Amino acid sequence: MLVKSASYEKCKYHKSQFDPMEQTLKGTIILGDEFEPVDGYITIENGIIKNIEECKVSTDTIIAPCFVNAHTHIGDSVIKDPPRMPLAELVQPPDGLKHRILKETSHDDLVCSMKATIHDMIKTGTCVFTDFREGGLAGVLALKEALNNSKIAAKIFGRPLDKDMEYLGSCDGTGISSTNDLEIDFMKDIVRQTRKKGKKFAIHAGERDSSDISSAIELEPDLLIHMTHAADNDIKAISEAGIPVSVCMRSNLITGSGFPPVKKMLDEGILVAAGTDNVMLNSVNMFSEMEFLSKTNVFDDRQVFKLCTLNCAKILGLDKELGSIKKGKKAKLMILTKESNNMQGIRNPLSSLVRRARPDDIIGII
Numbered sequence: 238m239l240v241k242s243a244s245y246e247k248c249k250y251h252k253s254q255f256d257p258m259e260q261t262l263k264g265t266i267i268l269g270d271e272f273e274p275v276d277g278y279i280t281i282e283n284g285i286i287k288n289i290e291e292c293k294v295s296t297d298t299i300i301a302p303c304f305v306n307a308h309t310h311i312g313d314s315v316i317k318d319p320p321r322m323p324l325a326e327l328v329q330p331p332d333g334l335k336h337r338i339l340k341e342t343s344h345d346d347l348v349c350s351m352k353a354t355i356h357d358m359i360k361t362g363t364c365v366f367t368d369f370r371e372g373g374l375a376g377v378l379a380l381k382e383a384l385n386n387s388k389i390a391a392k393i394f395g396r397p398l399d400k401d402m403e404y405l406g407s408c409d410g411t412g413i414s415s416t417n418d419l420e421i422d423f424m425k426d427i428v429r430q431t432r433k434k435g436k437k438f439a440i441h442a443g444e445r446d447s448s449d450i451s452s453a454i455e456l457e458p459d460l461l462i463h464m465t466h467a468a469d470n471d472i473k474a475i476s477e478a479g480i481p482v483s484v485c486m487r488s489n490l491i492t493g494s495g496f497p498p499v500k501k502m503l504d505e506g507i508l509v510a511a512g513t514d515n516v517m518l519n520s521v522n523m524f525s526e527m528e529f530l531s532k533t534n535v536f537d538d539r540q541v542f543k544l545c546t547l548n549c550a551k552i553l554g555l556d557k558e559l560g561s562i563k564k565g566k567k568a569k570l571m572i573l574t575k576e577s578n579n580m581q582g583i584r585n586p587l588s589s590l591v592r593r594a595r596p597d598d599i600i601g602i603i
């Protein structure tokens with residue numbers, strides 16, 4: 238997506254346009270950590286945002302930061318349409334439907350299906366995803382094989398296979414299904430081993446009910462997933478402990494888990510990010526996640542966009558380089574048209590981006 242700026246003389250910025258190492262983009266930029274739409278130019282040099290110039294331009298594009306998906310399980314990309322059934326029967330290890338199907342899946346089919354999901358994420362504007370990968374070391378290595386040479390980064394949270402924790406040497410941390418699924422002493426050992434390796438510990442909690450919330454908080458995780466059934470005192474405890482939360486709105490809806498108390502969590506100062514969860518339940522399309530969040534639960538478009546970009550970058554410690562459009566950050570950008578049948582006539586670029594934009598409005602990804 239290279240847009241030459243030669244015909245727009247109001248910008249002083251022309252000086253640099255002849256440098257062959259530079260790319261210049263023109264559009265309505267969703268700028269900075271508050272995602273303020275401003276018109277102007279972005280100069281990119283060697284993949285980094287070198288300059289941003291706000292000025293009056295004639296433009297039919299929106300330039301937005303790419304998504305950072307806060308929670309996925311792309312290992313179940315082999316299952317796209319499971320029957321509606323109770324959550325435990327669907328996903329609980331070791332005998333939930335998902336785990337039975339994964340046991341029967343060949344390595345090649347597993348990698349191939351994950352590759353398709355990775356391509357889908359790239360095409361729909363995601364630049365980083367945070368994955369819970371089952372299957373011990375082999376599971377982590379299969380995801381790395383699927384990621385090979387792709388234009389997307391992943392933070393991988395592996396899981397012990399039986400009692401084997403060899404996976405820890407090859408990924409970013411541990412991601413556990415629930416404190417209800419394992420012996421508490423083994424859980425504590427997993428946390429200890431994960432910390433010893435300097436990696437992060439993340440765990441689902443409060444998805445089906447509140448029974449695993451207190452025990453999960455006691456493990457002092459780096460990240461909690463879901464917290465759909467978090468009560469006010471749980472939210473206070475998480476806030477005081479400074480633990481971030483990944484919420485998965487569409488997943489909670491299809492599993493009948495209810496609405497996560499996102500606003501209460503944000504009001505208590507908790508860092509909340511949004512994820513698409515299991516590929517067998519949802520597509521990895523973050524536009525869809527934004528639309529659901531903005532229309533069912535978080536009635537603040539700016540917050541919704543933050544949940545899908547900067548907040549997860551912060552959780553992953555990547556916010557100095559990703560998650561928003563700022564000078565010096567990586568140019569991980571998506572360019573959308575304002576002229577599609579869906580977008581033509583928009584007046585508020587941020588609200589339109591959050592509530593109605595779709596992957597087919599993307600005309601370029603950097």
Ligand SMILES: [Zn+2]
Nearest residue numbers: 369462514515
């Ligand atoms: Zn999950």
